[in-house]
Amino acid sequence: MxxxxxxxxxxxxxxxxxxxxxxxxxxxxxxxxxxxxxxxxxxxxxxxxxxxxxxxxxxxxxxxxxxxxxxxxxxxxxxxxxxxxxxxxxxxxxxxxxxxxxxxxxxxxxxxxxxxxxxxxxxxxxxxxxxxxxxxxxxxxxxxxxxxxxxxxxxxxxxxxxxxxxxxxxxxxxxxxxxxxxxxxxxxxxxxxxxxxxxxxxxxxxxxxxxxxxxxxxxxxxxxxxxxxxxxxxxxxxxxxxxxxxxxxxxxxxxxxxxxxxxxxxxxxxGKSNMESHINKLTLLALDQLSQVSGIEIIGNPKKRIGIISFNLKNIHPHDVASFLNKDGIALRAGTHCTQPLLSAMGLHATARVSFSIYNNEEDINTLIVSLKELMKFWS
Ligand SMILES: Cc1ncc(COP(=O)(O)O)c(C=O)c1O
The missing domain is CATH 3.40.640.10 (Type I PLP-dependent aspartate aminotransferase-like (Major domain))
Incomplete structure (x- = not known):
């Protein structure tokens, strides 16, 4: 991801x-x-x-x-x-x-x-x-x-x-x-x-x-x-x-x-439109599922969004999120994403970020959510 x-x-x-x-x-x-x-x-x-x-x-x-x-x-x-x-x-x-x-x-x-x-x-x-x-x-x-x-x-x-x-x-x-x-x-x-x-x-x-x-x-x-x-x-x-x-x-x-x-x-x-609709579907599903993880903050709520979601978990550094998820085989990015001016404007130092492509599927999102929930339990 x-x-x-x-x-x-x-x-x-x-x-x-x-x-x-x-x-x-x-x-x-x-x-x-x-x-x-x-x-x-x-x-x-x-x-x-x-x-x-x-x-x-x-x-x-x-x-x-x-x-x-x-x-x-x-x-x-x-x-x-x-x-x-x-x-x-x-x-x-x-x-x-x-x-x-x-x-x-x-x-x-x-x-x-x-x-x-x-x-x-x-x-x-x-x-x-x-x-x-x-x-x-x-x-x-x-x-x-x-x-x-x-x-x-x-x-x-x-x-x-x-x-x-x-x-x-x-x-x-x-x-x-x-x-x-x-x-x-x-x-x-x-x-x-x-x-x-x-x-x-x-x-x-x-x-x-x-x-x-x-x-x-x-x-x-x-x-x-x-x-x-x-x-x-x-x-x-x-x-x-x-x-x-x-x-x-x-x-x-x-x-x-x-x-x-x-x-x-x-x-x-x-077909670009097939790719777009698949990734759109995954993005909407992920936004919905992520919003149900306790302690999560999804960063930004733009009018139109595709394929990319940044988030933070309360009191857990994004690098720790990425390391924890790595043990479940989940590859997600944590850091500044080469956009330090953007993060500074939002008062942030780093985020965790998932980004989808055509070979991702609903199962990947389920795995992500299970792993995030486990992390929150482990950390609290
Ligand atoms: C929006 C945007 N611009 C530019 C780049 C830089 O691309 P590259 O490293 O392939 O030159 C990236 C890479 O993440 C990007 O996402």
């Missing part, structure tokens, strides 16, 4: 990667020989498949990265840093994962600009009235997640993007927790940057996506230099390729990208 941290890998993903690793392995974009050409073709075909998964027919809006964290840092260094001027501001929210918080904080410190933080209410919903008042002509980016990895809040992403777009502010959506469940992409969401990680959607570690809207692809300049991103190099000058081929200097994670394509196929075959 720690699927917000990472999901289990689909067998078809492992099979696709093994096929490449064992029989088709070659570096891409370099060789003249068949094996290398085939690897290049497979890699680039994957870009097209990923664009389709994002409801786009333009594969050149899709860059491969090492994951969500890497994608967000790329937007910070490649797109945003070169534009920043004294007096500018960046808007993000108190509910972000550190991956969608620290890169903006670092830019704000380096360029002496303002980082504006959208607050939330005690239920774990963002304050959209504050969002409206924080955005102005000097806002260079709004960075927001689709789903909170700590509270499971599904943010009203259309409304949030609409607010920024009415002032023509570029928007980055961190879709790390939503890519499995909802239709995403810069076109369907009308945002400008969209990021997710393969390992949170049945795919491999170390691979993810940055999609950029056509409006801003030309603003993505190389930030990391080396082979693979160049048109030509002379002693005094280098000419670079265009986005997305100007970002991934060096050899990319070819096998990981092939595994990611298999993961997207796996998701499409099951």
């Amino acid at each position: 720690d699927n917000a941290a990472t999901t289990q890998r689909a067998k078809s993903v492992v099979a696709a990667q093994s096929q490449f690793d064992l029989y088709e392995n070659a570096n891409i974009h370099r060789g003249i020989y068949d094996l290398s050409n085939q690897a290049t073709q497979k890699f680039e075909n994957t870009r097209t498949k990923i664009a389709q998964f994002l409801s786009s027919n333009n594969a050149n809006t899709v860059a491969f990265t090492q994951g969500t964290t890497a994608s967000i840092n790329i937007v910070a260094q490649s797109f945003l840093a070169p534009k920043l001027k004294f007096g500018d501001n960046i808007v993000t929210t108190i509910m972000e994962h550190h991956a969608n918080f620290i890169p903006w904080q670092m830019l704000a410190q380096k360029y002496q600009i303002e980082l504006r933080i959208v607050p939330m209410d005690k239920n774990g919903d963002l304050d959209l009235i504050q969002l409206k008042s924080l955005i102005d002509r000097k806002t260079q980016l709004l960075a927001v997640s689709h789903i909170s990895n700590t509270l499971g809040t599904i943010h009203p992403i259309d409304e949030i993007i609409g607010i920024a777009k009415s002032s023509e502010i570029p928007v980055l959506v961190d879709a790390a927790q939503s890519a499995c469940h909802f239709e995403i992409g810069v076109d369907p969401l009308n945002c400008d940057f969209l990021t997710f990680s393969g390992h949170k959607m049945f795919g491999p570690f170390g691979v993810g996506i940055l999609q950029v809207s056509e409006k801003y692809v030309e603003d993505m300049i190389p930030y990391n230099f080396g082979g693979g991103i160049i048109e030509n190099v002379q002693i005094k000058k280098t000419n670079f390729r265009n986005f997305p081929h100007n970002l991934d200097a060096g050899t990319p994670n070819v096998s990981g990208v092939i595994g990611l394509a298999a993961a997207l196929k796996f998701i499409s075959e099951i």
Whole structure:
């Protein structure tokens, strides 16, 4: 029950990667020989498949990265840093994962600009009235997640993007927790940057996506230099390729990208709406059952939530909860979930968190509840 941290890998993903690793392995974009050409073709075909998964027919809006964290840092260094001027501001929210918080904080410190933080209410919903008042002509980016990895809040992403777009502010959506469940992409969401990680959607570690809207692809300049991103190099000058081929200097994670394509196929075959409804059912059942455990506090009560529930037990540290449950074979996360600003805003140091995926079932929830009740008896 720690699927917000990472999901289990689909067998078809492992099979696709093994096929490449064992029989088709070659570096891409370099060789003249068949094996290398085939690897290049497979890699680039994957870009097209990923664009389709994002409801786009333009594969050149899709860059491969090492994951969500890497994608967000790329937007910070490649797109945003070169534009920043004294007096500018960046808007993000108190509910972000550190991956969608620290890169903006670092830019704000380096360029002496303002980082504006959208607050939330005690239920774990963002304050959209504050969002409206924080955005102005000097806002260079709004960075927001689709789903909170700590509270499971599904943010009203259309409304949030609409607010920024009415002032023509570029928007980055961190879709790390939503890519499995909802239709995403810069076109369907009308945002400008969209990021997710393969390992949170049945795919491999170390691979993810940055999609950029056509409006801003030309603003993505190389930030990391080396082979693979160049048109030509002379002693005094280098000419670079265009986005997305100007970002991934060096050899990319070819096998990981092939595994990611298999993961997207796996998701499409099951169907995002089937996944969403299964996880929704488990979330509602877990909320109901958890609320009957004595001494429990469920953290937040957002208007819309999916798949993720944080809670605390009276007088028991979340690490002790996780260790106790571990003896019953229950894997749940305890700690800050890389969201210290969110927890501080709620006056908390840590929580225990369950997060569901498609292979969880009602029996898992029963086991969790029995174990929690036993813990409460043991502790009292
Ligand atoms: C909402 C959110 N954003 C970003 C990340 C970072 O993802 P990664 O570690 O794959 O880069 C996570 C990981 O938990 C997350 O939940």
